[in-house]
Amino acid sequence: MRPEKEAGYRRLFKELDKNKDGSIVKKDIAHLTPSPQVFMSQSDFDNDGKVKEDEFVRFCHENEKELHKLFDSIDTKNDGVIDLQELESAFKSAGIEYTSKQLESVLTALDNKGVLEREVWVQKNLLLNTQCPTNFLEEAFVKAHDMDQSVNYMQKLRAFPGAALAKTVSAPFDRMKIFYQVYSHHYLKSSERMTLRKCLTELHSEGGVLGLFRGNGINVVKSMPEAAIKLECNKWIRHNFKNGNENLPIYKEILAGASSGLLAQSAVYPLDTLKVRIALSRTNEYKNSFDAIRQIYQEPTKRPLQICNFYRGFFSSLGVIVYVATELTAYNSLSAKFKKSCEQYNLNSAFASGASSFLAPAAGTIISYPLQLIRTKYQSDKRPKAGYLQFCQYTYQNYGFRGFFTGIVPNLFKSVISGSIILGWWSFVNKD
Secondary structure, eight states, X not given: OOHHHHHHHHHHHHHHOTTOSSEEOGGGGTTTOSOHHHHHHHHOTTOSSSEEHHHHHHHHHHHHHHHHHHHHHHOTTOSSEEOHHHHHHHHHHHTOOXXXXXXXXXXXXXXXXXXXXXXXXXXXXXXXXXXXXXXXXXXXXXXXXXXXXXXXXXXXXXXXXXXXXXXXXXXXXXHHHHHHHHHTHHHHXXXXXXXXXXXXXXXXXXXXXXXXXXXXXXXXXXXXXXXXXXXXXXXXXXXXXXXXXXXXXXXXHHHHHHHHHHHHHHHHHHHHHHHHHHHHOOTTSSSSHHHHHHHHHHSOOSSSSGGGGGGTTGGGGGHHHHHHHHHHHHHHXXXXXXXXXXXXXXOOTHHHHHHHHHHHHHHHHHXXXXXXXXXXXXXXXXXXXXXXXXXXXXXXXXXXXXXXXXXXXXXXXHHHHHXXXXXXXXXXXXXX
């Protein structure tokens, strides 16, 4: 190691050592890398939870060697700089989705000269994870876009109108799904079958056009915190699972998605219960949302706290694990096959992403739907008397296997409509 290099590493360490105690911790480098936990695991050689000066110097020296190798692999023209075309090629090989503006901003964030020189490359990326080229490029992308929290929050706010629009347009199908799940057993017993038209007619005759959107306000309100919690938790869990290694194995992807889904659902479940009750209510049954909250809270319960009324059927939400497992497996396998087909027939890769995004949730919905049905039944019942096993036995004995899938057609309609709008809006707000 050259003396001037070592001196540079030690100067950087002293800048990061805010409290001057001879060591740095995760919070000291959080502004320099999207994965501070990965940095700590790679540089804390004695595993004492802190990175001391000699450990930091050793890490930087080894990491710089890897950065030079990565630079050479991306610099295909061998001219000593990385230009926009070479960076684009590297991102495509890594499977990172981006727009032209995003790609340019990555280059600008690293070096505003229009090309990226070797020394600047090393200086700006010194603390990033270099053990896997794909993970490194992902971190470089995230660092250029998401490290600025104001930009990160604005991206979430820009996505919210699309989610709100999607929920609103698909609201009639959402209410039809809930109506099917709770009341269709009256029709399953008889020779008369409930059709989509009959269900829509009954809902319209009871509450008019506005009645079709009953409960949508609550649905829109819960959509933003639910998505934010799910995405941020998933990002945090996946970063901790990776620990600098290659792509996550499928069982860890499933565990990360299921865990973040359960955390999000736990947080917004009372709003989901409120949405179901309002969607099933008759005109003027509740004065407003606050009146509905009051009435649900005051209902008799065997649980120790009245707040438990808002968590009826919560354990059937474990179906999110089944949903995420199916969705992830389907998405990963389908997207890889569709991308190959797009390359073969010279089609835009967006078709592969779009097709996978529609088919994977549909597969997850079909597999996990019986648990969704149980959850809605419990949420709608003011005084549930049966346990989960008794409910399943009752449903099968009286309505057969199809009784567990009542309402799945409007639910699939809702998913397709909602997914189309969200994808379309996201493309619009991120267009060049």
